[in-house]
Amino acid sequence: MPSIVIFLIRFVFGAIIGSFLNVVGLRYRSGLTLGGRSACASCARTLKWYELVPIWSYFALRGRCSTCKVRISWLYPGMEILTGLIFATVLPxxxxxxxxxxxxxxxxxxxxxxxxxxxxxxxxxxxxxxxxxxxxxxxxxxxxxxxxxxxxxxxxxxxxxxxxxxxxxxxxxxxxxxxxxxxxxxxxxxxxxxxxxxxxxxxxxxxxxxxxxxxxxxxxxxxxxxxxxxxxxxxxxxxxxxxxx
Ligand SMILES: [Zn+2]
Structure with missing residues (x-):
């Protein structure tokens, strides 16, 4: 397999893990459990599957909740991209x-x-x-x-x-x-x-x-x-x- 394909596969895998780590980092010690669907922190609307795609969703939604228009933290795509890059570049x-x-x-x-x-x-x-x-x-x-x-x-x-x-x-x-x-x-x-x-x-x-x-x-x-x-x-x-x- 060409190395760019391997890089991309590892990046996507890392971004998915990063998306989960976001949830862990934001809910850790907050009294919330890790179970349950993600919801908008402002209007509490449960997010649809297409709003939960790592990196992509943030940009597709232009960084705002589609219902209440509140700004979504740059931390979400930022940490997904970072984790993707780390996973793509360091040994498993x-x-x-x-x-x-x-x-x-x-x-x-x-x-x-x-x-x-x-x-x-x-x-x-x-x-x-x-x-x-x-x-x-x-x-x-x-x-x-x-x-x-x-x-x-x-x-x-x-x-x-x-x-x-x-x-x-x-x-x-x-x-x-x-x-x-x-x-x-x-x-x-x-x-x-x-x-x-x-x-x-x-x-x-x-x-x-x-x-x-x-x-x-x-x-x-x-x-x-x-x-x-x-x-x-x-x-x-x-x-x-x-x-x-
Ligand atoms: Zn909202």
Whole structure:
């Protein structure tokens, strides 16, 4: 099969999973169960099957509920596209970890907190994969704990303002999953992505927005860590030249 076809199949599969992860991320700890048909959050009308097609429906509906015209969050197609791209570009062994990361991504964006149960599940998965499937050096085993310690220090020094303790646990998970070279690179990349996204947003909000975003604003960092992990894995980043270590 041509590789573009395989890419598309994996993308579509990822987008379908992403659509489910949206539901998990939005209903998690909200008192709602995962069962039951999806409904418009504003007018509560049950959605028809053609309004539930990943990515496609959002654009076909032009981002609005067809009954009450309320805007549908860009998170829905955004997370479907992201999950599709991740599934199309990383080995299937990483899929379960990234499925959990996508839910953490959504939850942190909305609530600015990383649920323990999710991050512990990802740490458990990373541990099992590292034990059973990876040939790990001592540095690979240390990457997670070292990243955890660095983030915990950042959390302590900023008194939880710049980084949350949940970010430290997520960094541990990423370090375990990706090992020394890609794990450390992932975190550096996440700071670059964070800066590249946050600075322009801060700049524009200073001039154009009533709601001011400043250095003191709580910015969810997990999405940047997760994008950094994906980017590092995608390009086999080795910013510190640790592969020979
Ligand atoms: Zn509606």
């Amino acid at each position: 062994g990483y899929w379960p970890a990234f499925a959990i990361y996508v839910v953490i991504f959504i939850y942190d964006l909305r609530h600015k907190i990383i649920p323990d149960s999710l991050v512990y599940a990802s740490i458990g998965y990373a541990l099992v994969v590292r034990l059973l499937f990876f040939h790990s050096s001592l540095a690979d085993w240390l990457a997670g704990p070292v990243l955890f310690a660095l983030f915990a220090l950042g959390w302590l020094l900023s008194r939880g303002r710049a980084l949350g303790f949940g970010d430290a646990k997520l960094a541990l998970s990423i370090g375990l999953l990706l090992g020394a070279s890609m794990g450390l690179s992932a975190i550096v990349l996440s700071f670059w992505i964070g800066t590249a996204i946050t600075l322009p947003v801060m700049f524009f909000s200073m001039f154009f927005s009533q709601k001011k975003l400043t250095m003191k604003s709580e910015i969810p960092f997990a999405p940047f860590i997760i994008l950094g992990a994906w980017g590092s894995l995608l390009f086999h980043l080795d910013l510190f030249h640790l592969t020979s270590f």
